[in-house]
Amino acid sequence: MIPFLEPLKQSIWLRVTSLAIGCGIFSIAVWELSTTHLPTDKGYIALATGSLTLALAVLVGKIVSDYAIIATDFLARAILLVTHQDSQVEAPNPNTLRASKDFLAELAQNVYSLTTASVSATAGQSSELAFYHSLANTLPLPIIVLNKNQAIVFANEQAAQYIGRKNEDIINQPVYDAMDMSFVSDLTLESWITNNTQSAAIKNEVWERVRITLPNETRRQFDLAAHYSKDDTNGIETILVIFDRTRQYERDDHDLTFVALAAHELRTPLTIMRGYVEVFEDELSDHLNPEQTAFMHNMGASAQQLTSFVSNILNVARVEENALMLRLKEEPWKEVLLDACKDMELRAHVHGKQLVYDIAENLPTVAVDRVSIYEVLANLIDNAVKYTHTSEQIIVKTYEKDGMIETTVTDKGVGIASGLIGHVFEKFYRAHQSKNSVGGTGLGLYLCHAIVAAHGGTIWVQSKEGEGSTFGFTLPIYASVADQIKADDNGQIIRGAHGWIKNHSLYRG
């Protein structure tokens, strides 16, 4: 019997015994009353009878309480085992219940069967769980599981280690608080999941070149694979797998830094070359025949192209270091645009293309960094020239739209395949089919995106393979940011251009 049932047994025993004693005393009293009228020797008989009754009562009480406790003991053991309240307790023994068992005994037996079934099931489940747990921890890949609130419900050891946090600190934390991630395009993890919750049931996605800053300021770069499954019954909605690429991507970045250092050394000789070409143009133009004049133009256009290339490299390196600073000032857009395009006309001209303008009248002034926006226009027009193999016109159009100034560059060139179009603003991305036929670094549009975004505008592309492309970007009208600009001592807004899109809107600058 379980020891703590002892008081129960004793109380049953005590009550039955008290009842028996009570009966004995009552019978003695009755006997005593009747014997006062009887001969005295019968009084002794009565006393003996009373004592015997008392002894019997005590014995009966003990037997009854013992018997009653057996079923209770059985039930209690069964329940204790199921609820794991007492690990010391032994399983109940069905033999203690005799063959004539009543309803209670049967009930006890049923409860015990149920408990043992449930106990063995739990043991099986936890061993299965332990298997998956150790599997997840043995995999050399960081794995993170999110619930529908985008909080972390599971992270394997590699994941916790990779993101530089303790496992217990990140469980139940929103993933964006646990991981300070930046992406190369607008499609961030957050925006993807948000889209999915509105539309998709099951979806997969892969990101390249995701950057994370650890709590100790270390930076890592990785590819991220995600699986989304809506309304999963286990409370799992998104599974993230991280593939570390820090070493590989850092090598690219180091290469870029080196190229930027080298490019910087090209600036002075290039400036000088362009200067002397100009001297020739100014002082020799009367003496040269048309062919020689064309050669001069080719030389000038090539020197200028090289200059654009160098400044692209330098600016991308600055974007990477968060060191490209834009100074937004009030400017007449038509003049800025035509100034930049004039430089590009020569380049278009030597490649047999012509720039055509469609400029809306009475455009309001814009808030723009003249030098940086020149880079944007130079890159867009340069692309239009590069990717058009026939002598088609390149149309530069600008107009007011939704409180912004929108400018588009349209070509009738090779266009971009629909599957690739989402990536054109990513760093080092080049449409595969053109890689071998057209030169380029895969940095120009990435830079354009960073510069336009820093202006507070957006850049977009519309394209059909074989029919041409339109690239467009918007700039804020000066009046809409005038207050900010006037508030500055020097009448300008300084903004940093960074190519990395922070994952969480909370941090978006």
Next chain:
Amino acid sequence: MEAKESNGLKVLCVEDEHFISELYARALRRSGYDVTTMLSGEDGLRAAQSNQYDIILLDLMIPGITGFEVLRRLRVETPDLKAKIIITTNLDQEDDSRAEIEKEADGYLIKAEFTPRQLVKIIDDIAAGNTPNDTYLK
């Protein structure tokens, strides 16, 4: 393009890169400016302090005392300097020091961002009294 008549304006060009100063001087002379070139900071400072120039083009990286030092000393030692001082550089200054230079100077040009022809246009504008910081200068 024919050279223009002298406009009587004097330009001092402090620049140690010989080709650059030759290009600037040639383009400016053809547009009617009277140009003097100096190679070092000391010579540049001395010439500038004679206060006979209308415009000074000052490179930051020059032998001897730096362009920034020349600028600082001119502002302190020659407060009545009539010349407009335009900084020309290929250096990418840290933002703080650049802001400091911009405060002291009348203009700040990155050499790679303009050609001699454009320089002439800028100098013409400055000579005509337009505030240089507004339009051309980064």
